[in-house]
Amino acid sequence: MGKRVAVCAVAQIKNDPNYWHLRFQNMLHECFESIMGQTKVNFDMEKGIRTVITCSDDVFDARTISNNGVTDVVGAQFRGEEKMAQESINGLGYAMASILAGHDDVVLFMGHCKESQGESKKMVMNLAYDPFFCRPLGMDFVNADALQARAYMQKSGVTDAHLAKVVVRSRKNARRNPYARECALVDENEVMNSPMLADPMREMHYYPDTDWAFGMLLCCEERVKEFTKKPVWVSGYGSCMDSYFLGDRDLTSNFSLKNAAKRAYEKAGVKDPRREIDIFELSDHAAYQLPMWAEGVGIADEGKGGAWIDEGGMEKYNVNLSGGQLNGNPLLLGGAARAIECVLQLRGEAGDRQVKGAKKALAQAAYGGAGQHQAVVILEA
């Protein structure tokens, strides 16, 4: 491995149920101006940004080549631009590779998603399934997640009451995050009485439609001082794909997350995540996923998710102090939201959520039905 890669600046707009008065270009532009202001970076061909990595999705945007709509507002006019057409966290991994390869010194990474624009999020998710078997059945990420939720809850002793706890805590934590989507505070009874979305998942167990955009500037170790006094190092990245057909998978095995975490830990030299990592930001777009992914990254014992919640695991390991994805980030951008929260914590800029002296953080993201694709990034102060 070459030298290290740093995140020099992050920018985001507030997560919102419906930015009806903004086009996604406007959302990105705010983030872009913020990055420029924070770092004074430019687009000089020798010394500035020559490569921009974006994250968006053709189906969510209902635009072929969705990145074609953002060339201007991300500064890609006569510069390179490549789109991470997958969960945004992989954009961080790819930016890391572009810089370690020596191909780029400085990479701007920006992403957007307006879930409010679509007729139906379920239709988008349904389109991820093959048109022969699964799509006509009405498969989407929600009902695939529900099947996984049922199997996992049985295996790990996670109950409806546990999930209520996760939801209540998520919304409470989000109140301390100025960028979090505004969701009503609820108590556990309200969660347990909320209607079923896909048994055993209740409506409140699933993240709400959200609009959001973000930006990050990354650069090579040698040039960090030009852009920031407080670099955060991206020291590990790993991803993993599980099988496609649910019947080919053990839905409770955490196969892809364990692999992704192992690869990220190896690259970052993490031997014992429980002792070494101070902040965990997990992409819990459904409530059951918080304990399940916690098992996957190794901070909860296998099959003990329920007990882990009872014993205060979420607090002990500083899991999702931002409110997590459950409180609301676009599905595609959950990983970037998690990573940005980690960066803020490691820079000591997390306000009321700040964990004193946080040195190492983990951001995780899942995409596909029942977490088919998983990715993990390790960040260090």
Add this chain to the structure above:
Amino acid sequence: MAHRKKNRNVGIIGIGQTKYSSHREDVNQPEMIHEAVIAALKDAGLTMKDVDCIVHGNMELFEMVHQPDLWHTLGTGAYGKDCIRITTGGTVGATVACAADNLVASGMYDIVMAIGFEKLQEGHTTGGITNMADPLWFRHLQTGALTGTKAYDVIKEFGEERAKRASLMYRIIMDKHAGLNPNAHRAFGLEFEQIDDLIKTSPRLVGDLKLIEMCSQSDGACCVIFACEKKAKELSKKPVWVRDHITVHREEVFVMFGYDDRNPFPATHRFAAEQLYTRNGVTSPVDYFDVFEMYDPASWWAVDWLRDFFMLKGDEHLKLVENKEIMIGGKIPVNPSGGVIGSNPIGATALVRVAEAALQVRGDAGAHQIPTPVNHALASGFGGTMWTVLMMLEKELNWQEAHNG
């Protein structure tokens, strides 16, 4: 070179392609991809066990599958492996090649497989491309990839007769090349004697762009395996080295005045070429490169872009075409494979350029192999709103960029 020295050298060690055709109803998407993956593994003498990471790319709205890498796991072999999905536009095939090069050079992965595919029969290609434009301002003005503006420009500059004949000459050279490539979708067996007839009889699509001058829509997949220097030397008798690559996008709205003689705007083709050649010390591309696999969706564009990619002046590019210097056996063969006019499965197309250029360097292109030695190859990608990706390939590791530290 890029910003800094390349961290590790990267070689292409496996190449696999499907046959390109208008209809592959005998296979679904993962099955079609699987054909290319198996071919590439066989070519490299590897199994899936050896591959660390898969890079997947196409354009979702052509088939209307969201995040198709999830389903395609059945055919890509990504199960249990790192897998990312990176896309741009028609350039996407070149983008996955650039991404694979970066991923291997970074030291994060030793062997990376780049996959590009498209099954255009499963959607509406022009509808898909039109859908790229801004819904409020430009979508109703769109003709997809069918544009008559370039024909207008070339005719204006060189006169109707010379321009039209050059475009058809290029088209027929491509057809002759495609006839030698068993994977090509379209090989009609056209002859140079037909030029005048075709100018008169081929139906017009837009302005002076005629049906015969435009690429088709194809089904197909391409897979290229990239490895670090150490593994490439261990595993492959003939690795083809990736020297450098560059991507240049542009925003249509910013360059509308490019059509204005008084306020000209450079094309991304020339801009990308200038940057790439300068940092790699290439002074005369026509002399330096032994083959150029160009993303040529239409013969008007192709003829015009030769001038930019080769940094030529005046009518030098027309002379290359008119004197058949771009034919196999000429001074600088262009698209011995038959090019994009021969086959265009869009998401795979730009990766096919890299694959075909690498086959030429290896001397493994079969009937369409250039008879003279091929040491230096150039591949281009085109997409979006006139975006360019260029990749340079080398037979020998003699420019010694990498630290290999």
